[in-house]
Amino acid sequence: MANCMKFIYKRILLKMSGEVIKGVDKVNFKNCLIYNIVKEIRFLVKNGIEISLVIGGGNLFRGSFLSKLGINRVSSDYIGMLSTIINGLFLKDIFERYNIPVCLMSSITIDNVCKKYNLEKAMKLLSNSVVIIFCGGMGNPFFTTDSAACVRAIETNSDIIFKGTKVNGIYSQDPNKYPDAFFYKKLNYQDVLQKEFKVMDLTAFILARDYNIPVHIFNIYHNNILSRILQGNTEGTLITS
Ligand code: UDP
Numbered sequence: 272m273a274n275c276m277k278f279i280y281k282r283i284l285l286k287m288s289g290e291v292i293k294g295v296d297k298v299n300f301k302n303c304l305i306y307n308i309v310k311e312i313r314f315l316v317k318n319g320i321e322i323s324l325v326i327g328g329g330n331l332f333r334g335s336f337l338s339k340l341g342i343n344r345v346s347s348d349y350i351g352m353l354s355t356i357i358n359g360l361f362l363k364d365i366f367e368r369y370n371i372p373v374c375l376m377s378s379i380t381i382d383n384v385c386k387k388y389n390l391e392k393a394m395k396l397l398s399n400s401v402v403i404i405f406c407g408g409m410g411n412p413f414f415t416t417d418s419a420a421c422v423r424a425i426e427t428n429s430d431i432i433f434k435g436t437k438v439n440g441i442y443s444q445d446p447n448k449y450p451d452a453f454f455y456k457k458l459n460y461q462d463v464l465q466k467e468f469k470v471m472d473l474t475a476f477i478l479a480r481d482y483n484i485p486v487h488i489f490n491i492y493h494n495n496i497l498s499r500i501l502q503g504n505t506e507g508t509l510i511t512s
Contacts (some may be wrong), residue, residue: 274339275503276310276318276510277502277503278315278318278319278320278502279501279502279503280320280430280431280501281319281320281321281430282320282322282397282427282428282429282430283320283321283322283323283429283430283431283432283433283497283501284321284322284323284324284325284420284423284424284427284429284431284432284433285312285322285324285325285431285433285435285497286321286323286324286325286327286416286433286434286435286471287305287308287325287326287327287491288304288327288329288330288416288433288434288435288436289307289326289327289328289330289331289354289355289358290327290329290330290367290437291303291304291305291330291435291491292305292326292330292358292361292362292483293296293330293384293464296456299330299331304491304492305362305365305505306365307494307496308435308491309362309365309366309371310367310369311495311496311497311498312366312371312402312497313369313371314498315497315498316371316372316400316402317499318347319400320501321397321398321400322397322402322403323393323397323402323403323404323405323423323424324362324402324404324405325406325416325419325420325423325430326355326358326359326362326401326404326405326406326416326449327355327358327403327415327416328351328352328353328354328355328357328358328408330358331354331357332347332350332351332353332354332360332486334347334348334350334351334353334412335347337350337351344412344491345412347412347462348412348413348414349379349412350455351408352378352379352407352408352410352412353379355406355408355416356377356379356381356407357408358387358406359375359385359404359405359406360375360384362375362404363366363375363385363404364480366402366404371402372399372401372402373401373403373404374386374392374393374396374401374402374403374404375404375406376389376392376393376403376404376405376406377405377406377407377410378405378406378407378408378409378410378419379407379410387405388405388407388410390426390427393426393427394407394427394428394511396424397427399463401412403427405423407419407420407487409422412430414474415472415474415475416449417434417472417474417476418472418474418475418478419476420432420434420471420475421471421475421476421479421482422478423482424479425482425484426483429484430485431484431485431486431487432479432485432486432487433487433497433500434470434471434486434487434488434489435489435491435496436488436489436490436491437490437491437492438488438490439454439456439489439490439493439506439507440454440455440456440488440489440490440506440507440508441454441457441458441463441468441470441488442454449490454508454509455508456505456509457508457509457510458508458510459510459511459512460476460479460480460510460511460512463476463510464476465478470486470488470510471486472479479510480512482491483512484487485509485510485511486509486510487500487507487509487510488507488508488510489506489507489508490507493506503505
């Protein structure tokens with residue numbers, strides 16, 4: 272039955288904030304929702320979808336927070352990038368426990384901990400149904416993992432960037448404050464920029480626009496959301512040209 276499923280994309284890149292690694296009681300690595308997502312990814316990979324992930328580090332450290340404490344910005348950002356590697360190791364372990372072929376690749380080299388980022392290898396692994404977890408961001412300070420997601424998606428010829436968030440997609444106003452806020456099912460890059468919707472950091476978003484890669488924003492806490500979007504259901508907000 273599962274093999275009859277039709278999907279609208281073949282290769283996707285999923286960007287997840289480090290926040291997904293915090294559990295219900297806000298403790299890192301404990302009782303977090305990531306297990307549901309990993310199970311869904313296992314199903315999709317078995318059904319021919321090629322998946323890479325970019326994991327953030329905001330559950331542990333963000334450079335902007337540390338620099339406010341007086342730490343040099345470059346060091347702050349490296350601490351942030353190292354946080355993404357810690358999260359990547361945690362994710363890799365879960366994938367292995369679920370018997371999903373996985374490779375953790377980092378833009379920052381730490382021998383014995385993870386593989387060094389290599390595009391050629393990543394492409395081969397993806398076409399062999401191995402899930403790639405990209406960590407270490409871009410490997411440079413002053414960026415975020417949103418930028419890493421856009422760069423890796425473009426490099427790996429992914430069909431789309433899936434950005435899993437805590438919200439359902441893009442509303443005209445904050446739906447918690449304005450219950451009649453309008454929900455956008457589709458937007459184009461220009462609208463997002465003009466209306467100053469906070470989809471991802473601006474550098475990253477401009478890159479997505481310039482390379483014409485669609486961005487789909489959705490609530491990652493909804494069960495089976497990846498499968499539903501991949502089957503063409505209109506959930507979340509799709510941003511295209
Ligand atoms: N970071 C960086 N360069 C990058 C990616 C990330 O300096 O290419 C640092 C930055 O300090 C950032 C932190 O790593 O705040 C964690 O990443 P991010 O804030 O994107 O994580 P998320 O919010 O997605 O969990």
